[in-house]
Structures are given as C-alpha cells and as structure tokens.
Amino acid sequence: MADMRIIAHVAINVFKESVRDKVLYNLVAFAVILMGAAYLIGQLTAGQDVKIIKDLGLAAIGTFGLLIAVFIGIGLVWKEVERRSIYSLLSKPLGRREFILGKYAGLALTLLVNVVVMTAALYLVLGYMDAQFTEEQKSVWAAPALDAGMLRAVALIVVELLLVTAIALFFSTFSSPFLSAALTFGLWVIGHFNADLRNFENIVESPVAAGLARALYYLLPNFAAFDIKSQVVYALPIAPGYLAVTVAYGLAYIALLLTGSVLVFTRRDFK
Amino acid sequence: MTRSDPRGAWMSGALVVALMAAIVSLQHTQGRLEAATPDTAENLLYVRSPAAMSRMALSYDAVLADLYWIRAVQHYGGTRLSTDPNKQYDLLYPLLDLTTSLDPRFNVAYYFGSTFLAEAPPDGPGRPDLAIVLLEKGLRVQPDKWEFAQWIGFVHYWWRHDYAQAAEWFQRAGDLPGAPFWLAQLAATTLAEGGNRQSSRLLWQEVARTGVNEAFRNEAVRRLQQLDAMDQIDQLFQIVGAFQQRYGAVPRSWDDLGRAGYLRSLPVDPTGVPYRLEAGSVALGEGSRLSPLPREPQRLIQ
Known part of the structure; x- marks a missing residue:
C-alpha cells in the first residue's frame, strides 16, 4: 500500500513549487485578462454578449489548464532527473510509487486551484453582464448568465485536464520533455477525432483497417466526450448518467496511466 | 550596472520610456501607411x-x-x-x-x-x-423552430414578393408546435391580400411585438414608419395634384402649399425629417433614416 502521508507531502511540495513558478501566475493572469477581453468582444456582436463570454470563458479555462497540465506535467519527473535531485529524494524513505503519485496529486491540486480561480473570474464577468441587461432582454437568452449548469462543463474540463496530466506524467517517466509534450498534444488532438475512428468501418472496405480503427477507438482517450460546453451554454438536456459515466471513464483512464507510470518508473535505472 | 546603482536604474527607465514612445510613433506611422495601401486581406477567407x-x-x-x-x-x-x-x-x-x-x-x-x-x-x-x-x-x-419557418415566409413576402410561397411558409410555421395563433391568420391574409400595405403592416407589427431581440424590434418599428411615410407621401401627392389643378402649375415649395391653405405646417416624416418637394414630386428628406423606401409590393390578387 502506498503511504498517503508521503504522497500528500510530495503533492504539497509540488503545489508550492508551482506557486513559486512565475509562469503559473502568468497563465492565470492571462486567463483573467481574457475574461475581460471577452467583455470587449461581446460589445462587437449583435446581442450575443453573454453567449460569447460563456464560450470564451469555458474555452479559456480549458486552454490555460491544458497548457499548465502539459508544460508542467512533462517536467515533473524529468526535472528531478535532470537536476540529479532524484538520487537524494529516493535515498529518503520515499518509494518510487509515492513519488509518482505525489507528483501527480500536486499538479492536480495546482490545476484545481487554477480552474476554481478562472471559474470564479468567469462568473464575476457574467454577473457584471447580467446586471447590464433588462429582464425583457434576458428573456430571450437560452440560459441565465449565472447558470449553475455551466459547472457541469467545468467539472468535465477538470477531469479532462487530470487525464492530460496523467498522460504527460506517463510520457515524462521515460521520455524527454520535448517528446513528452509532442506525444501528449498528439494524443489530445487525436482524442478529439474518436468519433471518426468509430465510424471508420462505414467508409473502408478492409475489415483489418476497420478492426484496427475500432481497436484504436477503444484504446485512445476520447477527449471529445469531455466537451459539453455547447450543451451547457444552450442549456440543452444532457442524457442522464452521462456525467457520471464520463467522469468514471476519465478516472479509469487516469488510474491506468498512473499504474503505467509507476510501473515504468519503478523499473527505471538512474545509474 | 549593479542592482543598487540608481543612475543605471534611471537610465534603464528612460530607455524603456524612449523605446515605448518610438513604438507608439512607429505604430502610428505604420497605421497611416497601411490605410494608404490597397487592402487585399480583408476579403480573404482562408x-x-x-x-x-x-x-x-x-x-x-x-x-x-x-x-x-x-x-x-x-x-x-x-x-x-x-x-x-x-x-x-x-x-x-x-x-x-x-x-x-x-x-x-x-x-x-x-x-x-x-x-x-x-x-x-x-x-x-x-x-x-x-x-x-x-x-x-x-x-x-x-x-420545430417555427420562428425560422416564419422568417422564411417573411423573406418570400418582403424581399421576393412571392406571396404564395410566403403564405405557404406562414402556414407551415403556424402548424409547428408552440407557434402563435396569428400565423394561420397571417397565412390567409397573405394569400388573399399579399402585397398591400395593410398586410405588410400586420406582418411588421407582429415582428415589432414578438421580435427575437431589441434590434429586430427596432428594425420592425423602422419598417412600420416607412409604411406610414409611404401613406403620407401618397396624401402629399394628392395635395400637390389638387394645387396643380387649381393653379395650373406645380408648387415650387411647401410654402406655396401653405399659402394656398393646403398645408398648416411643414410636412415631416415619422422620424421628424421634412419631406422634399421637387418639380411636383414628393420624396423623403436628405438624411432620413427611413431612406430608401421599400419597393411598393404588387398585389397577388387584383
């Protein structure tokens, strides 16, 4: 069994390091500035201010989170190896498993704090916008400006970011930062074409190719499933159980990747 | 320069200010030159x-x-x-x-x-x-979006003057769930009297009342004002005709009509802009936001 106390200790250290990291602050500042910009862009449209602010805000939360997850995730293990601090760390009563899980939990905590701050900023901008319109103007909106339903999209963005972090961490256990970033981004992009892989058999005649596409459909992470931004912005109904199943899918995939990361890292020779 | 060197800090600050001023100035010049260069990028869609x-x-x-x-x-x-x-x-x-x-x-x-x-x-x-x-x-x-079907009928009615198609689409819109009852009435009116000002007025009154947002409702109000202006121009034509019959010449100005007792005041359109009278012809005044008036629709059934 992994020692939770040690994992928490490593996680807090990762979080503190992230807080000290000025890049992290810049990303959050950028996200907040984008929220402000969203308001300005809203002025250029024909009465679509609130919709555009919601679209931009949710996209910004996802994008800044993605950048944090990838660029910090790929350095979590690599930095310790590069600085050779891994030797002193592993000579302490700290198992390799606790090291990996602690690193992951630390970045997950950092991401969570970032998403919470960005979501709060988005709701603040929306609250301000809400106060600018009359009840009659609001009556044609698909959903209220301060619709709590948006939090469902934010919740799935968090799970998506946790999955990206797990992928970045997995690659960083055996690969260089550049390659890890390229592979993580690659998987993220491919993960948005999952539906095409599922429908591949409808456009090819070869059963081998169709079978391969079907296998990839099940094996590759389906990032498109985490995107319900349009649905929440238009307050469209989401199938019962969709959130629960998608979160469970994300958590299962994360568990698989963390297991893989621990397996690779425990077998890695640092000599 | 060391961290505690105040002279170096002042020089760096001055350099930053000077460079910022240079950037602003260059940007201003670049903007002027760009405005003078034929624009090709604007009409590009990659x-x-x-x-x-x-x-x-x-x-x-x-x-x-x-x-x-x-x-x-x-x-x-x-x-x-x-x-x-x-x-x-x-x-x-x-x-x-x-x-x-x-x-x-x-x-x-x-x-x-x-x-x-x-x-x-x-x-x-x-x-x-x-x-x-x-x-x-x-x-x-x-x-099920009846508003789209209504709007298709509207495009047929107002811009294409195809009242048979317009009536068909109003009827289709009226048959969709949640559609207001007046769409069926509008379909019947359009088919029977499509193109006359009264049915156009009915159409715009409904848009003014139920339009999706303020901009749409404002546009409907402007269209209703145009219809009012067209009525007023018709009346002014009649007055000009009466003047011509009585005096054997067209009035040169609104004052002529006023002095002859045909008008009590300067005629203005619904937005307050005075109408223009030129060689016996009446038109909207310069700068009226009701200009240009829509092409007078033809009746479907005479």
Whole structure:
C-alpha cells in the first residue's frame, strides 16, 4: 500500500513549487485578462454578449489548464532527473510509487486551484453582464448568465485536464520533455477525432483497417466526450448518467496511466 | 550596472520610456501607411469549407463560431457604412455558413444573417435566395423552430414578393408546435391580400411585438414608419395634384402649399425629417433614416 502521508507531502511540495513558478501566475493572469477581453468582444456582436463570454470563458479555462497540465506535467519527473535531485529524494524513505503519485496529486491540486480561480473570474464577468441587461432582454437568452449548469462543463474540463496530466506524467517517466509534450498534444488532438475512428468501418472496405480503427477507438482517450460546453451554454438536456459515466471513464483512464507510470518508473535505472 | 546603482536604474527607465514612445510613433506611422495601401486581406477567407473547419476546430467550435459571427457582423456593417460605390458583400454568406456549421444552434446568426443577406443593395447583397438557404439549414437542425419557418415566409413576402410561397411558409410555421395563433391568420391574409400595405403592416407589427431581440424590434418599428411615410407621401401627392389643378402649375415649395391653405405646417416624416418637394414630386428628406423606401409590393390578387 502506498503511504498517503508521503504522497500528500510530495503533492504539497509540488503545489508550492508551482506557486513559486512565475509562469503559473502568468497563465492565470492571462486567463483573467481574457475574461475581460471577452467583455470587449461581446460589445462587437449583435446581442450575443453573454453567449460569447460563456464560450470564451469555458474555452479559456480549458486552454490555460491544458497548457499548465502539459508544460508542467512533462517536467515533473524529468526535472528531478535532470537536476540529479532524484538520487537524494529516493535515498529518503520515499518509494518510487509515492513519488509518482505525489507528483501527480500536486499538479492536480495546482490545476484545481487554477480552474476554481478562472471559474470564479468567469462568473464575476457574467454577473457584471447580467446586471447590464433588462429582464425583457434576458428573456430571450437560452440560459441565465449565472447558470449553475455551466459547472457541469467545468467539472468535465477538470477531469479532462487530470487525464492530460496523467498522460504527460506517463510520457515524462521515460521520455524527454520535448517528446513528452509532442506525444501528449498528439494524443489530445487525436482524442478529439474518436468519433471518426468509430465510424471508420462505414467508409473502408478492409475489415483489418476497420478492426484496427475500432481497436484504436477503444484504446485512445476520447477527449471529445469531455466537451459539453455547447450543451451547457444552450442549456440543452444532457442524457442522464452521462456525467457520471464520463467522469468514471476519465478516472479509469487516469488510474491506468498512473499504474503505467509507476510501473515504468519503478523499473527505471538512474545509474 | 549593479542592482543598487540608481543612475543605471534611471537610465534603464528612460530607455524603456524612449523605446515605448518610438513604438507608439512607429505604430502610428505604420497605421497611416497601411490605410494608404490597397487592402487585399480583408476579403480573404482562408477556409471556406464548413466541414473542414468543424474538423480543425477540435473543442473550440463554439469560440470559432463566435469569431466568424463577429467577422460577419463587421463585414456587413463595414461594407454597408463604406463610401465605396461598388459595395461587395461577397464574404457574408460564407462567413454565416461557417458560423452556423460550427455552432448549429447559433439562432441569432440565422435571424440576422438572413436579414443581412436579403437586404437589397446598397444596404445588402440582395440575396434573399441565400437568406432562405441559411434559414432552411437552421430548420433542418431545429425542425420545430417555427420562428425560422416564419422568417422564411417573411423573406418570400418582403424581399421576393412571392406571396404564395410566403403564405405557404406562414402556414407551415403556424402548424409547428408552440407557434402563435396569428400565423394561420397571417397565412390567409397573405394569400388573399399579399402585397398591400395593410398586410405588410400586420406582418411588421407582429415582428415589432414578438421580435427575437431589441434590434429586430427596432428594425420592425423602422419598417412600420416607412409604411406610414409611404401613406403620407401618397396624401402629399394628392395635395400637390389638387394645387396643380387649381393653379395650373406645380408648387415650387411647401410654402406655396401653405399659402394656398393646403398645408398648416411643414410636412415631416415619422422620424421628424421634412419631406422634399421637387418639380411636383414628393420624396423623403436628405438624411432620413427611413431612406430608401421599400419597393411598393404588387398585389397577388387584383
């Protein structure tokens, strides 16, 4: 069994390091500035201010989170190896498993704090916008400006970011930062074409190719499933159980990747 | 320079200020030169295929739809307000097509987009056919959206003067769930009396009352004012005719009509701008926001 106390200790250290990291602050500042910009862009449209602010805000939360997850995730293990601090760390009563899980939990905590701050900023901008319109103007909106339903999209963005972090961490256990970033981004992009892989058999005649596409459909992470931004912005109904199943899918995939990361890292020779 | 060197710090600060001033100045000059250079980039759309753009958008389809919508609004507004005698709205439909493909529920893009497309030159490209294509696309995504069917009927009525088609679409809209009862009445009136001012007035009154947003309702009010202005111009024509019959010549000014007792005051349109009288012809005054008046529709059944 992994020692939770040690994992928490490593996680807090990762979080503190992230807080000290000025890049992290810049990303959050950028996200907040984008929220402000969203308001300005809203002025250029024909009465679509609130919709555009919601679209931009949710996209910004996802994008800044993605950048944090990838660029910090790929350095979590690599930095310790590069600085050779891994030797002193592993000579302490700290198992390799606790090291990996602690690193992951630390970045997950950092991401969570970032998403919470960005979501709060988005709701603040929306609250301000809400106060600018009359009840009659609001009556044609698909959903209220301060619709709590948006939090469902934010919740799935968090799970998506946790999955990206797990992928970045997995690659960083055996690969260089550049390659890890390229592979993580690659998987993220491919993960948005999952539906095409599922429908591949409808456009090819070869059963081998169709079978391969079907296998990839099940094996590759389906990032498109985490995107319900349009649905929440238009307050469209989401199938019962969709959130629960998608979160469970994300958590299962994360568990698989963390297991893989621990397996690779425990077998890695640092000599 | 060391960290504690105040002279070095002042020099660095001065350098930053000087460089900022240089950047602002260069940017200003560059902007002036750019304005004097023929613009080729404005009418470029790198990706015209909605299917390709939807693929490339990944999870940013809604944001891209917003950006294309903003670009469509800017393209329409910028072209409409330009002083170019040969106004080109050639990007309008591709931009609206991209917007509604990336975000098929962008309802305002269908409403406004179809209005922009249908508007006759120089205020628009004069393409009611494309307006109908856009609205039919919206109706395929949301088949119960009676407002789209109503708006298709509206485009047939107001811009194409095809009252049979308009009546058919009003009827189809009226048959959809949640449609207001007056659509069936409008369909019957359009079929029987399509094209007369009274039925046009009825149509715009409903838009003014139920329009999707303030801009739409304001436009409906402007259209109603245009219909009022057309009535007033007809009355003024009659007065001018009566003057001519009595004095054997057309009045040279509104004062002539006033002195002859035909008018008590200067005639103004519903926005307060005085009408113009030239060689016996009455028209909207210079700068009236009701100009140009719509082409007088023809009656379907005489």
